[in-house]
Amino acid sequence: MTYNFESVELKTENGQIQVVLHMKVPKNAVNTEFGSEFNFDKVDHLKESAKEFVKKHYPKLKIASIAIVAGTILMTSFPMQKAEAHEANFNMSYLYFGNTSSYISQVDKTQGNLNLVSPSYFDLNTDGSLKLTSQLDSKFVTEMHNRGIKVVPFLSNHWDRTLGRAALANREVLATQIAESIVKYNLDGVQVDIENTTDVDRAAYTDLVRLLRQKLPADKEVSVAVAANPNGWTKGWHGSYDYKELAKYASYLMIMAYDESYEGSVEGPVASIGFVDRSIQYAINQGVSKDKIVLGVPFYGRYWKEGAATGGAGISNTKVDEMIAKYGGTVVFDEATKSPKATITIKSGDPTTTVGGKVLGAGTYHIWFENNDSIREKLRLVHKYEIKGTGSWSLGQENASMWQYYKTWMSHDGVEVAPVNPTLPSEQTGTVSPIETTSYTVKSGDSLWKIASTNNMSISELKTLNALTSDTIYVGQVLKVKSSASTATTSPTETSTDASASPATSTPTTQQAAKSKNPFKDISSYTSEEQQNILNLFEKNIIKGTSATTFAPSEAITRGQVVIMLGRYLEENGYATVPSDWQSNLYFKDIPVQAKNYELLKYAALVKASGVFKGKGDGTLDPSSTITREGMALVMDRATKTISGKSLVEIAQDKNATVEDLSSASTEAQDAIRAFKALGITNVDKFSPKNEVSRVHFASFLARGMQYMTPDQTN
Amino acid sequence: MKKIMTSFFTLVFLFSMQIPSLAAEDRPTIPYYGVGATVQEVVEGEYLVKTEGAKAEEGFVYTPPEPFKEKNIKFQITLKGKGNVILKLEETNARGQYIKEKKMDVTLTEDWATYEMTFTLESPTSQIDAFVLSKDKEPAEFSFKNIEIIEE
Numbered sequence: 001m002t003y004n005f006e007s008v009e010l011k012t013e014n015g016q017i018q019v020v021l022h023m024k025v026p027k028n029a030v031n032t033e034f035g036s037e038f039n040f041d042k043v044d045h046l047k048e049s050a051k052e053f054v055k056k057h058y059p060k061l062k063i064a065s066i067a068i069v070a071g072t073i074l075m076t077s078f079p080m081q082k083a084e085a086h087e088a089n090f091n092m093s094y095l096y097f098g099n100t101s102s103y104i105s106q107v108d109k110t111q112g113n114l115n116l117v118s119p120s121y122f123d124l125n126t127d128g129s130l131k132l133t134s135q136l137d138s139k140f141v142t143e144m145h146n147r148g149i150k151v152v153p154f155l156s157n158h159w160d161r162t163l164g165r166a167a168l169a170n171r172e173v174l175a176t177q178i179a180e181s182i183v184k185y186n187l188d189g190v191q192v193d194i195e196n197t198t199d200v201d202r203a204a205y206t207d208l209v210r211l212l213r214q215k216l217p218a219d220k221e222v223s224v225a226v227a228a229n230p231n232g233w234t235k236g237w238h239g240s241y242d243y244k245e246l247a248k249y250a251s252y253l254m255i256m257a258y259d260e261s262y263e264g265s266v267e268g269p270v271a272s273i274g275f276v277d278r279s280i281q282y283a284i285n286q287g288v289s290k291d292k293i294v295l296g297v298p299f300y301g302r303y304w305k306e307g308a309a310t311g312g313a314g315i316s317n318t319k320v321d322e323m324i325a326k327y328g329g330t331v332v333f334d335e336a337t338k339s340p341k342a343t344i345t346i347k348s349g350d351p352t353t354t355v356g357g358k359v360l361g362a363g364t365y366h367i368w369f370e371n372n373d374s375i376r377e378k379l380r381l382v383h384k385y386e387i388k389g390t391g392s393w394s395l396g397q398e399n400a401s402m403w404q405y406y407k408t409w410m411s412h413d414g415v416e417v418a419p420v421n422p423t424l425p426s427e428q429t430g431t432v433s434p435i436e437t438t439s440y441t442v443k444s445g446d447s448l449w450k451i452a453s454t455n456n457m458s459i460s461e462l463k464t465l466n467a468l469t470s471d472t473i474y475v476g477q478v479l480k481v482k483s484s485a486s487t488a489t490t491s492p493t494e495t496s497t498d499a500s501a502s503p504a505t506s507t508p509t510t511q512q513a514a515k516s517k518n519p520f521k522d523i524s525s526y527t528s529e530e531q532q533n534i535l536n537l538f539e540k541n542i543i544k545g546t547s548a549t550t551f552a553p554s555e556a557i558t559r560g561q562v563v564i565m566l567g568r569y570l571e572e573n574g575y576a577t578v579p580s581d582w583q584s585n586l587y588f589k590d591i592p593v594q595a596k597n598y599e600l601l602k603y604a605a606l607v608k609a610s611g612v613f614k615g616k617g618d619g620t621l622d623p624s625s626t627i628t629r630e631g632m633a634l635v636m637d638r639a640t641k642t643i644s645g646k647s648l649v650e651i652a653q654d655k656n657a658t659v660e661d662l663s664s665a666s667t668e669a670q671d672a673i674r675a676f677k678a679l680g681i682t683n684v685d686k687f688s689p690k691n692e693v694s695r696v697h698f699a700s701f702l703a704r705g706m707q708y709m710t711p712d713q714t715n
Numbered sequence: 716m717k718k719i720m721t722s723f724f725t726l727v728f729l730f731s732m733q734i735p736s737l738a739a740e741d742r743p744t745i746p747y748y749g750v751g752a753t754v755q756e757v758v759e760g761e762y763l764v765k766t767e768g769a770k771a772e773e774g775f776v777y778t779p780p781e782p783f784k785e786k787n788i789k790f791q792i793t794l795k796g797k798g799n800v801i802l803k804l805e806e807t808n809a810r811g812q813y814i815k816e817k818k819m820d821v822t823l824t825e826d827w828a829t830y831e832m833t834f835t836l837e838s839p840t841s842q843i844d845a846f847v848l849s850k851d852k853e854p855a856e857f858s859f860k861n862i863e864i865i866e867e
Contacts, residue, residue: 126744161778161842165748196811198844200750200776227811237811262810264840 005053005068009549016064019054022550023070047078054080067408077411088382088410090294090389092116092254094154097396100140104583106396107149108598111403113410114149117395118191121153122178124163128170130155130177141186143583150188152221157194164197168204175211182220189221191254199239206245213249221251225296225391228257230278243286253288254391255279257378258298261368263312267304269368271297272337273377280385293387297378299397301369303355308363315355316397320369323353331371338377342367372402379409437465437480442473447711448574455481463574520551523696530696533703542569543699553696560600560623561695562632563613565702566639567603575643575711576610578602588621612638630669630689632698636681636705637672643709651708652678658685665689681705747775747862750848761860764847768854772801774847779864783839787867790832790845796823796857803846804834814841820850823857833867 009020050066067077078087091114095103107117119140123131141151155178157164167174178190192209212222226241233239247253260275261268269275276295283293301320304311320342324331329344346353348362382390389410392398440451451473452462465480473479519538523531534551537543542565546552570576579585582605583593591604604621607613612635615621627635641647649671657678662670665687673689676682681704693701745762747754751773752766766773790804800821806814819832836843845864849855 128744161844162746162748162780165776165778166744169748196842198805198807198811198813200844200846233813235805236807236813239813259810264809264838 005050007550008057010061017061018065018067019058019063020067020069021050021053022546023068023075046075051080077408086383086386088387088389090115091391091406091410092118092152092294092389093392093395095119095396096394099135100137100143102396103140104143107144107147109400109403110395111407113403113406114395115389116150116152116188117144118152118154118391120156121187122155122181122190124155124157124167124174126163126166128163128166128168128174130174130181132181136185138185145186150221152189152191152223153187154191154193154225157196159196161196161198164194165201167194168197168201168208171204171208171211175208175215178212179215179217182216187220189216189223189251191221191223191225193225195225195227196237197240198237199235201240202242205240206242206249209246209249222249223252223254223294224250225254225256226283228255228260228275228279228296229282230275232282243283243288247288247292250292252292252294252388253283254294254296255283256296256393258296258393261302261312263302263314264310265312267311267366267368269334269337269339269341270300270302270370271374271378272339273381274337276378277381277384280381280387284385290385290387293385294389294391295378295382295387296391296393297375298370299392299394301367303365303367305360306364306366313356313358315367315369317369317371317399318397319353319355320367321399323365323367326351326353333371333373339368339374340371342369371399372405375402376405376409379406382410436483438483440479440481442477442479446473448473450711451479451481457482519549520545522550523553526553526696530700533699534696536703537565537699540569541572542702551695553694553699555695556626556692557695557698558623559613559621559625559627559631562627562635562698563607563621563623564599564603565698566612566635567599567606569702569706569709570606570610570612570639570642571603573643575709576606576612578606579609582606588615588619590620590622607635610642612642626692628689629687629691629693630665630673632693632701633672633676633687633689634669636701637675640705640708644711648672648675648679648681648705648708651675655679659687661686661688676701679708746780747777749775750846752849757858761858763856763858766849766855768849768852771850771852772848773855774800774849774857775859777845777862779843779845783836783841783843783866785866786836786839788834788836788843789865789867790834791829791861791863791865792845792847792859793827793829793861794821794823794847794857794859795825795827796855797825798823798855798857799850800855800857801846801848801850802830802832803848804832805844805846806834806836806841807844808838809840809842811842827860829861 005021005023007022009022011018011020046068047066050068054063054066063080065077065079068075093110093114093116095106095117096119098106103117103119107114119135121133121136123133125131136153144151155167157167181187182190190212192212194205194208197205209222209224216222224241224246226243226246227238229238229241229243243253257276257279258271260271280293280295284290300314300316302312303315323329323344324342327344327346327350329342331340331342333340343364343366345364346360346362350362353360379390381387440455442451448462451457455462457465462479462481465482518531518535520534523534526534530553534543534553538545543551546555567578571578579587582602585605586593587605587608591601593601600623604613604623608615613621637648640651644651652675655678657674659673659677662673665673666689669689673687676687681701745754745756747762749764751769752764752775754775755763755765757763762775764775788804790802792802794800800823802819802821803816805816808814814837817832817834819830821830834843843864845862847857847859
């Protein structure tokens, strides 16, 4: 297969040249702007094509690395000379907190970085026999297989030493039960995670793994989660793992390189870089093949309260971020351990935070946790020692912004490319001020939207700040809203004319100053209004560009892209919800529930259920076809109806407008086009209904149309 | 005859119901695990340990299930048999890291005799393994009952 690279960027990073190749997305392919899939099988061919392309076009340049981007997705990045750096592409993660639905959601946030997940399906009875947990769900297994992800449950004794010993004593029966269950439920193997047994159990432990290897089909995995052993201890828990012998039977050993500090210990990092480094060295020195070593990375931290007798309870990285946003504080990166430490003070009367079921009282907390910097440092060791890859405990505790970099970190340790989804939430570092709030008392006629927009907040922000679980509010209810000090300043934006999408009055959208820096290098030749519209939609996470640095403004927008943009807008603002059966019900014939572009799958269901998109006569969506201008007018008309209760046509019913070529439009679209003109969404005399819509013009149309897409305040 | 057959089928039914219930997780589990040895309950509360003799220090291990409140503890056990065994307490911290151990040699007798060994934990959060192990590299048999870890 030959790949087409439609544009090339040359970048200099740390004095080395990197080539960024932008792939043309095939018309008949699911549009990758909105996808997050990563197909490892095709990567080798892709790399070879890329190398040939670069050698042909830049024969004299000394190029350090190549990055390949399709749409917004970083497909891969790798060194030009293979010998320059090690590349790892194995990542597994444990699933422990949640259920099938939340697990799927957590996996889908990883942007295709995972090859394997390990759910908590295998527990133990007191006699050491296998106990299948209530989490075991064939639907989840199928969903993961559809994504090309293996499902290897972990066998856990939950730190119960006696239970672990019961399992080892019963290992012959237990191994048979596990093998039968793996076949019965179409699982892909087992990871043995019996912890807290000791050196007296060492031989039996190895024998359990040997038995599992013997009883499981050859294509099923047996792996072992082993205690990190940076100090070479031979007794206690650490002595229960005979690394070398275990590796003879196991596909790999997953080193649990965390809990250096633990509940009850003195304050410190969960996994300092030295601790992790020495843990890998120990495995290698024991004679374990490097391609059988997987580095476990924590997605959590531990906290200690000043003045408390003890501390070190666990806290997820996401909770740390939430607390920093809520209370403010400082985050200092400790260079010695390569670990971040947050210091947060909760004052008396502050809103409470619950961690692990415990309400944190007033006081100052020291939290050692993990952020992108510390995880990146750990992943450098994967390359330093050329080991197989990473594991992580546990999925869902991480800051999701990490996944946009993960693939790059895993690809090599050299030059790195910009994140592919810069709009994902970023981390907080340095000194962070809490969101300043003030009180607002709900009045008759108020809605969440009205309160949120008045205070320059999104509805979801408002709900989160007030811990609202529904959209219902009551007159007299006191809500927290952002204080004016923390509200962005707004200023009117100049409007200007362009040939195709003519000027309109400035809208609520265009009046908001874009807070983010312009990431797109290819929009500077467009009018200030068009640029502002693009950046405002980008800021609102409605559009993401075709790469980290390009918007492709002149490209015709596809039906699939419109579905996703409108879907994001509708969902983010709470105007419509994604149907609960979006992963099981066929909303469009050509968007099967097995589709790997989950964002398209999700929003196709939303726009169909909400009546915004009806699809073609044959029941298809045809997402890769370009949308016509009349088609765009129709869906925006319906979207407005969904949000405000009135369509554009109904809003414009008393206004006159003339469109010269209206008769060339389909009968169904004529009223919507006339409304476009009457409401100033367009002011051209000829609408050209059958023409395509460029991405830049769609951004302008959408930005202008959004002034009518507000909930009806009379309801 | 019909009554006899009915009783027979009832017995068969009850018997068939008993087997899975015995095999399920409700079955009482002996919390003593062999270390190069088998542990068998010969009468209620009395256990027989037979070591393989492949090496010295074979026997059984017991881990008290409840966390400690105090640092000072006492290992108490009643034993009978022949030859010499070792009583051993091994402390690991809350994260399983080995801390220290203490051993005591015991010469067994043919009659039951109770033995005690005191121990000071580094921390009440620690875990303890209590062992009775053979002293020499040879097959051994001994019996035990009334094992206790007492907080003082």
